[in-house]
Amino acid sequence: YIDFRGESRYNRDFAASVSLLPSPFSDKSVLSAVSHPVSSRRTKMDWQGQKLAEQLMQILLVAFAVVAFATGYTIGSFQTMILIYAGGVVLTTLVTVPNWPFFNRHPLKWLDPIEAEKHPKLQPQQPSSSSKKKSSKK
Amino acid sequence: MHTFGYRANALLTLGVTILALMCAMASFSDNFSLPSPSAHVQVLNVNWFQKQRNGNDEVSLTLNISADLQSAFTWNTKQVFVFLAAEYDTTKNSLNQISLWDAIIPSKEHAKFSIHTTNKYRLTDQGSNLRGKEFNLTLHWHVMPKTGKMFADKIVMTGYHLPEDYR
Numbered sequence A: 001y002i003d004f005r006g007e008s009r010y011n012r013d014f015a016a017s018v019s020l021l022p023s024p025f026s027d028k029s030v031l032s033a034v035s036h037p038v039s040s041r042r043t044k045m046d047w048q049g050q051k052l053a054e055q056l057m058q059i060l061l062v063a064f065a066v067v068a069f070a071t072g073y074t075i076g077s078f079q080t081m082i083l084i085y086a087g088g089v090v091l092t093t094l095v096t097v098p099n100w101p102f103f104n105r106h107p108l109k110w111l112d113p114i115e116a117e118k119h120p121k122l123q124p125q126q127p128s129s130s131s132k133k134k135s136s137k138k
Numbered sequence B: 001m002h003t004f005g006y007r008a009n010a011l012l013t014l015g016v017t018i019l020a021l022m023c024a025m026a027s028f029s030d031n032f033s034l035p036s037p038s039a040h041v042q043v044l045n046v047n048w049f050q051k052q053r054n055g056n057d058e059v060s061l062t063l064n065i066s067a068d069l070q071s072a073f074t075w076n077t078k079q080v081f082v083f084l085a086a087e088y089d090t091t092k093n094s095l096n097q098i099s100l101w102d103a104i105i106p107s108k109e110h111a112k113f114s115i116h117t118t119n120k121y122r123l124t125d126q127g128s129n130l131r132g133k134e135f136n137l138t139l140h141w142h143v144m145p146k147t148g149k150m151f152a153d154k155i156v157m158t159g160y161h162l163p164e165d166y167r
Helices: A006-020 A027-033 A049-074 A079-094 A113-118 A131-137 B002-031
Strands: B037-052 B058-067 B077-090 B096-105 B114-119 B134-145 B151-161
Touching: A049 A079, A079 B002, A113 B151, B002 B077, B002 B134, B037 B134, B037 B151, B058 B096
Parallel strands: none
Antiparallel strands: B037 B058, B058 B114, B077 B096, B077 B134, B134 B151
C-alpha cells in the first residue's frame, strides 16, 4: 500500500516549501523541521501490525469458540456456549479493530527529505531512475 | 487489514462463520444421545359412537395418556412436540392415521406426564368401517432442536377395540 503519487507530490511540495522559507539556520535544520511525512495519515497500522491484527483475530475467535463449545457441551447448556462466544467476539473486537499503538511498532521509513530534494526528476513511470543511479551527482 | 472498516468486516465474517460451525457441531452431537422413552395409553371410556349424516363414523374417547420422554431432551433441544394417533386399516385405505391429541413439552421437567383427557381432535372415519374395529394407538414425538436436525420417533401400542354397535 505505497502511494507513489502521494510520495512524489510530497517531494515536490516539500521542495517548493523549502525554497520559499527564509531561514537564518542551515539547510539541514530547516529541512528537519518539516520532515514528518504526511503519508502516515492513511496507514495508522504498519505491515507487521496488520499481520498481527489478523493473526490475533483468528486465534482469539477460534480459541473462544473451542472453550465455548466445550463448556456448553459439558454443562449441557446451549445458552452458556453462546454467551461465552459472544463475550469472546466483543473482546476480540476491542483488541484487534481499533488501531492501537502496539500495531504500529514498525512504521515504514519514508525517503529522507534531503535525498528526495536532490532528485527532483523522480517520476512514477520511471522507477528505474532511482536515487541509486543519480547518487553520482553528489 | 489496513483500515478500521476492513478489520471490522473481517471480524464479523469470521465470527459468523465460526458460529455456524459451532451450531453444526451442536446439532451433530445430538446423534450421540440414545433416548429411552416409555409410554402407556388406556382407553377409559367410549363416550359415544355415531354414524354422521354424511355417512362417516365418529367416535369420542376418554383417554389416560402417560409417558416419560425425559431422555429425549439434549442440550440442543428447544421443545418436544408429542401427539397420539389412532391407526387402523380399512378396505378403502391400507393405513388410516388420525391424530387424537397433541402437546408441546417445553422442557425436560415437563416431559414425564400423565393426563386424563377426551380426544382433542375428532376421530372420524372415511366411511363407516369402525364397528368392532381393532386399532393401534401410536405416540409420536418430534424433538425440535435449537439448531440443526430434528429427530422423530414413536411407540406403537396395540390391542385396542371399538365396540361392535353404535352408542
